[in-house]
Amino acid sequence: MAFKYEATVQHTGDTTEYVNLGKEGVDLAEFEGKKILKVSKEALTKIAQAAFEEVSFRLRPAHTQKVAKILQDPEASDNDKFVALTLLKNACVAAKGVLPFCQDTGTAICVAHKGQQVWTGCDDFEAISEGIYNAYTTKNLRYSQIAPLTMYEEKNTACNLPAQIDIHAEEGADMKFLFVAKGGGSANKTYYWPMTKALLTPKNLEKFISEKVKTLGTAACPPYHLAIVIGGTSAEMNTHTVKLASCGYYDDLPTTGSEGGRMFRDVEMEEKVLHICQKTGIGAQFGGKYLVHDVRVIRCPRHAASCPVSIGVSCSADRNIKAKIDENGLWLEKMEHNPEQYLPKGEAKIAAAVEIDLDRPMKDVCAELTKYPVATRLNLKGTMIVARDMAHAKIAEILDKQEAGQELSDIEKKVLEVVSNHPIYYAGPAKTPEGMPTGSFGPTTAGRMDPYVMRFQSKGHSMIMVAKGNRSQDVTDACQKFGGFYLGSIGGPAAILAEQNILSNDIVAFPELGMEAIRKITIKDFPAFILVDDKGNDFFKGLL
Numbered sequence: 001m002a003f004k005y006e007a008t009v010q011h012t013g014d015t016t017e018y019v020n021l022g023k024e025g026v027d028l029a030e031f032e033g034k035k036i037l038k039v040s041k042e043a044l045t046k047i048a049q050a051a052f053e054e055v056s057f058r059l060r061p062a063h064t065q066k067v068a069k070i071l072q073d074p075e076a077s078d079n080d081k082f083v084a085l086t087l088l089k090n091a092c093v094a095a096k097g098v099l100p101f102c103q104d105t106g107t108a109i110c111v112a113h114k115g116q117q118v119w120t121g122c123d124d125f126e127a128i129s130e131g132i133y134n135a136y137t138t139k140n141l142r143y144s145q146i147a148p149l150t151m152y153e154e155k156n157t158a159c160n161l162p163a164q165i166d167i168h169a170e171e172g173a174d175m176k177f178l179f180v181a182k183g184g185g186s187a188n189k190t191y192y193w194p195m196t197k198a199l200l201t202p203k204n205l206e207k208f209i210s211e212k213v214k215t216l217g218t219a220a221c222p223p224y225h226l227a228i229v230i231g232g233t234s235a236e237m238n239t240h241t242v243k244l245a246s247c248g249y250y251d252d253l254p255t256t257g258s259e260g261g262r263m264f265r266d267v268e269m270e271e272k273v274l275h276i277c278q279k280t281g282i283g284a285q286f287g288g289k290y291l292v293h294d295v296r297v298i299r300c301p302r303h304a305a306s307c308p309v310s311i312g313v314s315c316s317a318d319r320n321i322k323a324k325i326d327e328n329g330l331w332l333e334k335m336e337h338n339p340e341q342y343l344p345k346g347e348a349k350i351a352a353a354v355e356i357d358l359d360r361p362m363k364d365v366c367a368e369l370t371k372y373p374v375a376t377r378l379n380l381k382g383t384m385i386v387a388r389d390m391a392h393a394k395i396a397e398i399l400d401k402q403e404a405g406q407e408l409s410d411i412e413k414k415v416l417e418v419v420s421n422h423p424i425y426y427a428g429p430a431k432t433p434e435g436m437p438t439g440s441f442g443p444t445t446a447g448r449m450d451p452y453v454m455r456f457q458s459k460g461h462s463m464i465m466v467a468k469g470n471r472s473q474d475v476t477d478a479c480q481k482f483g484g485f486y487l488g489s490i491g492g493p494a495a496i497l498a499e500q501n502i503l504s505n506d507i508v509a510f511p512e513l514g515m516e517a518i519r520k521i522t523i524k525d526f527p528a529f530i531l532v533d534d535k536g537n538d539f540f541k542g543l544l
Contacts, residue, residue, distance in 0.1 A: 006260025023329035024447035041122035048131025051179035055321040058335035068342035077288030090493035091339035102317040103143040106181035108163040115172030136160040142430040174326040181319035219469025221491030226315035231300035238308040247320035260303035316492035331385035358382030374539040380526040386519035426467035427513035436503035442494030457482040
């Protein structure tokens, strides 16, 4: 058999609309009769900085249109529509360029394809990293990257570096980029399974997918752009493909396979999976139809002995942006700068929420909450304490000291007092813009704090928790045993919460933890849903 090469990845055509950023730093030369594109270090830095400054505040028009479409769907639940409307309003706030769409402004990821006829004369990784550094340190973004000092000691890098940068060589005299701001909650919902040929029957595959999509839950802020990749020449090729597919990077793949082993989109399976997701009833976080906006199913070549499968999502903060550099200059994907055009005219017809005043004794607030069933929508006002991963670890250390009979410091006593008297909001804000009480300040994933709940509530702490996503059975058991509640906040709309719902933001303890310090915030009209009550009811039971 004669050698015949076929590319595994075959793009059929880029229809992306781009905006030109100028030609500075780009020049043409010639080497051995071929055109050479000279790209300066400054140009690489500029395009990376521009990409992250843009995608942190503005999303793709196609994504925004899909959010707006939920409001027009008669099959969408009230909760679906409320989430969609909140996300649209959040997009309007973020588009001003001050408060980022989500408080988790992500790990910075760059996937680049560099033509063989492109000459930069610099360390491309360093140049791109400098652009990322500039974006995160000059805008109101959050630093989320943690450097390991030892196996157990860590420190925030205070600039959001290092970034993940992958550069691939290809033919041509241009560079193409995909920049992604990937939040931790969304990244944590990338799953991988080493399957076999036995999976590849319609019955087995559809059963497998039906089971696995439920494991996504709501912690990563749906509605999702869901990607499923079946096959792959290695585990890393499979999971790399699912990440790019969730970003829309493979939307223009062929829709049929070939004997040469090219990847393709199975559009028929995509429709089946979309229907599976709609039937789960999970909806856009609090019940309904819109767990996902859309689905991409990519079929890849594989080794005969393995059939890797992975699932990944891009969340409601769909922060993916393409860019390119060619002889005409630097180009950045055009994002949505006018999301207001998608807001409904007049007030949307959505049932009213229950008003809850948090500035009362904890037992009185719990006595009010117990009157309502799970899935009830609430408007919260009053005081909440902010504490997430590192703060919970600190609280556990204080309890260890107390139980050992050791004397507590004044600040440790203060911490135990506030976590007993006020609801706990799992969150960590982005940087505070000048003249505002806080930066973007949405909820983080609740499940990471599950191991603490039984112990804390047994001591009368953390009786009402506010965060995003589903919880474990241990949390339901603790709430039933000790009379606690878990309230779900909408994952995603961090900008609008900062602008309209959070009135003050003060550090109570552990300022050295940065965005993970314990804080006291004052809120008004803060939307939430009862997800776990004091009777053993869990909204997600039977759905996940």
